[in-house]
Amino acid sequence: MHIKEEAIERHTLAVIVDNEPGILARIAGMFTARGYNISSLTVSEITDDDLVSRITIVTSASAPVMEQIIAQLDRLVPVHKVTDLSTAGEHVERELALVKVAGVGDHRIEALRLAEVYRARVVDATISSFVFEVTGGTEKIDKFLELMREVGLVEVARTGVVAIARGKEAA
Structure with a gap:
């Protein structure tokens, strides 16, 4: 069976x-x-x-x-x-993450370059670290975090998913 x-x-x-x-x-x-x-x-x-x-x-x-x-x-x-x-039916999902990255020299430059590619905003900066704000789908945020681990990821705070149906009808 x-x-x-x-x-x-x-x-x-x-x-x-x-x-x-x-x-x-x-x-x-x-x-x-x-x-x-x-x-x-x-x-x-x-x-x-x-x-x-x-x-x-x-x-x-x-x-x-x-x-x-x-x-x-x-x-x-x-x-x-x-x-x-x-x-x-179709819906839109988004999440927000605050991502703290430490680094100097080439790691700092690479963190800024990656942030630009992922449209992450710098919301705080010191001489040795950044806090980025990144929004998007869960997969985008996961990939951003994976890349930031390579250059000095320190800490992450995530909102969780918010979602809404497409079209004129309410959920």
Whole structure:
């Protein structure tokens, strides 16, 4: 008997919730309790009155498990809507990273050259280091970090993925 394994795919979820204490902990707890991993999590208020927030979650799962995750999120009382942007159509994803690089001489010159190629902005500089701000897709940031390791990467702070569907409709 041959058992077909389901493909594990990356999914980006947009979860619209009431902005109330504990909702993020409840959502993270739901993932933890069921053994699902969250690879990126961002939260921001999205209404003028600060009563509604948008949580963007990046996770990996098979299609049946993803259906289960979405159904479980939908059952949480303060959740208004869950959209799997990965399957709902085209969407835009971006991330921001602050990248500290130390170096002098040729390493300093190379760090600046690479930053220009990746459109990273210098947001702080000393005689022996830079802090770059780089935005883009996760793959772009990963590649920038890989290259900066060669010239003196010291520290990284990343925001996590934010995403929005293309077109005129709201998630």
